[in-house]
Amino acid sequence: MAAKKAAKRPAKKSAAKKPARKKATKQIPLVEYLRLGERPYLSANECKSCGARYFDRRNACASCGRQEFKKARVRNGAKLKAFTIVHRAAPGIPAPYVSAIVETDDGTTVRSNVVNCDPTPETVNLGMKLKLTTYPIGKDDEGTEAVAFGYEPV
Amino acid sequence: MAAKKSPTKKKTVSKRTQPKKTQPKKPAAKKKTAASKIDDNSVWLIGTDMTAFGRYPDQDLVDLGAQVAMNAMADGGVTIQDMDVLGAGTLFQASTGYGQRLQKQIGQTGSPVFNVSNACATGATAIRTVYLSIKAGEADMGLAVGAEQMGKMGLLGGAGSKKEKNVYEPSGREGAVTGTDGYLGTAGMPGVFAQAGMEYANDYDGVGFEQFAKVAYKNHLHSTLNPLAQYRKEFSMEEIMGAPTMSYPNTLLMCCPTGDGAAAAVLVSGERLKSMPKKVQKRAVKISASVLTSDPYTESAQVQPDVNTLTQNAAAQAYETAGVDPKDLDLVELHDCFATAELIHYDNLGLCEKGGAGDFIDSGAPFRDGATPVNVSGGLISKGHPIGATGVANVYEVATHLRGEAGDRQIKGAKVGLAHVIGLGSACGVHVMEKSGL
Numbered sequence A: 001m002a003a004k005k006a007a008k009r010p011a012k013k014s015a016a017k018k019p020a021r022k023k024a025t026k027q028i029p030l031v032e033y034l035r036l037g038e039r040p041y042l043s044a045n046e047c048k049s050c051g052a053r054y055f056d057r058r059n060a061c062a063s064c065g066r067q068e069f070k071k072a073r074v075r076n077g078a079k080l081k082a083f084t085i086v087h088r089a090a091p092g093i094p095a096p097y098v099s100a101i102v103e104t105d106d107g108t109t110v111r112s113n114v115v116n117c118d119p120t121p122e123t124v125n126l127g128m129k130l131k132l133t134t135y136p137i138g139k140d141d142e143g144t145e146a147v148a149f150g151y152e153p154v
Numbered sequence B: 001m002a003a004k005k006s007p008t009k010k011k012t013v014s015k016r017t018q019p020k021k022t023q024p025k026k027p028a029a030k031k032k033t034a035a036s037k038i039d040d041n042s043v044w045l046i047g048t049d050m051t052a053f054g055r056y057p058d059q060d061l062v063d064l065g066a067q068v069a070m071n072a073m074a075d076g077g078v079t080i081q082d083m084d085v086l087g088a089g090t091l092f093q094a095s096t097g098y099g100q101r102l103q104k105q106i107g108q109t110g111s112p113v114f115n116v117s118n119a120c121a122t123g124a125t126a127i128r129t130v131y132l133s134i135k136a137g138e139a140d141m142g143l144a145v146g147a148e149q150m151g152k153m154g155l156l157g158g159a160g161s162k163k164e165k166n167v168y169e170p171s172g173r174e175g176a177v178t179g180t181d182g183y184l185g186t187a188g189m190p191g192v193f194a195q196a197g198m199e200y201a202n203d204y205d206g207v208g209f210e211q212f213a214k215v216a217y218k219n220h221l222h223s224t225l226n227p228l229a230q231y232r233k234e235f236s237m238e239e240i241m242g243a244p245t246m247s248y249p250n251t252l253l254m255c256c257p258t259g260d261g262a263a264a265a266v267l268v269s270g271e272r273l274k275s276m277p278k279k280v281q282k283r284a285v286k287i288s289a290s291v292l293t294s295d296p297y298t299e300s301a302q303v304q305p306d307v308n309t310l311t312q313n314a315a316a317q318a319y320e321t322a323g324v325d326p327k328d329l330d331l332v333e334l335h336d337c338f339a340t341a342e343l344i345h346y347d348n349l350g351l352c353e354k355g356g357a358g359d360f361i362d363s364g365a366p367f368r369d370g371a372t373p374v375n376v377s378g379g380l381i382s383k384g385h386p387i388g389a390t391g392v393a394n395v396y397e398v399a400t401h402l403r404g405e406a407g408d409r410q411i412k413g414a415k416v417g418l419a420h421v422i423g424l425g426s427a428c429g430v431h432v433m434e435k436s437g438l
């Protein structure tokens, strides 16, 4: 970790010399499988043999044991499969919030939050249609903004 | 089988078998019929004990384990010298050589220790370690102990996973720049199990907040009869549904407490049981199935634990091995860490029709006077959940009913029971037990 930081700092110093960079806030996805850009999406590691998808790094496929993966773009449309409204959250996390398991239009299960929606059992409905969205969650000491994804009602 | 010979020889030396040799000679005919019912390769429970669950600030984990170990051996009329193996389960003190520390207090015989930790299935795994040693013919008799001291820690989990970092750097297998708990769903236990319940509600009709709350109502009610329960207070449906929400639909009264406690069981081979006193045989409980499963690959389990498939697999194996149908069960102790969990396990364990868990609780079937009493101990929700002890304590509960010794909470005429635990990660233990009939 220390080595990584040291490697990054000189790069930043040279970047700081260019005044043009000041305008746009640098962004970094909360997790690597979130791809930012004009139309953000999730990128899964898809097993070339059986098609199982993973959002984290895998040494081999949990489904079939083979080791060949390719990147797969996951559809942004989804529906709500399960949720809970968390009132007692981890430190620093605003509560209540809606934690969710969603199924994307291409059948991939994703764990995320439902956002832009009242966190009440009356508003959140099983089976409701959702789509992927992104939002900033904070900045580091260098001004880089971390961006998370969530799903909002359509 | 060759390995079996050496421990068998030891028996002729042990104090225990000496009186037995004189006993069989008198009622020879009777003894034969009873003993001949015992399959040499079967495994039996002959002694068990548990502490009341609660807080023990003045005792350490060895105190708790030693007490139940010695009581369980005394219960079976045996001693530490009879134990060929010790399975010792604790989660939080897993790396401390708990079993050996225990032996130094109850008898340092030099017999092998398996220190096990397997999430909330730790206790069941300790029992299964002893079971396997007996099945393998390497032990005639063994002791399983499960214990935990949790004090007043929370069960929220995931706390503090948000690291204080000055510069975002992707790390870990998801390349996360900071903790994801709370941003990408919840990692807290009440929430994970809430979602498992809500997924069931999504798939099947007749399941909602009220059905989940009824589970907690039932278990709090049951606990009033159990002197070993951490809490023994009845709550109304209004109180349960109106309690502070932890993770909807789980309110505070629908979540298990943390606590301290220990439980122990002594297991013996059928071959050895044959030569034991009749009163031990009479109170013996047959372990008709001992099963441990892990979570197999399922699509949805890649982002959240799947608590269903491994439980279904364990149940199927257990019923087949025991030759028991879920309808035969007189009582079930299952892993109700949260009310939402108990409801889906009705279905996972085949206690109800597929998709029928809502109707099952609505019909009153899992209440102590219902068709299949579930968690008559009060369950984890009210009896408590000192993690390493839980899987042994539910075997204690079922065995005690099968022996007809459960006092006020006795399920009358109980002959067959099932004990189930599940730990996230995931591990599931199922034991099917039968009254001796000897």
Ligand SMILES: [Zn+2]
Binding pocket: A047, A048, A049, A050, A051, A052, A061, A062, A063, A064, A065, A066
């Ligand atoms: Zn594969």
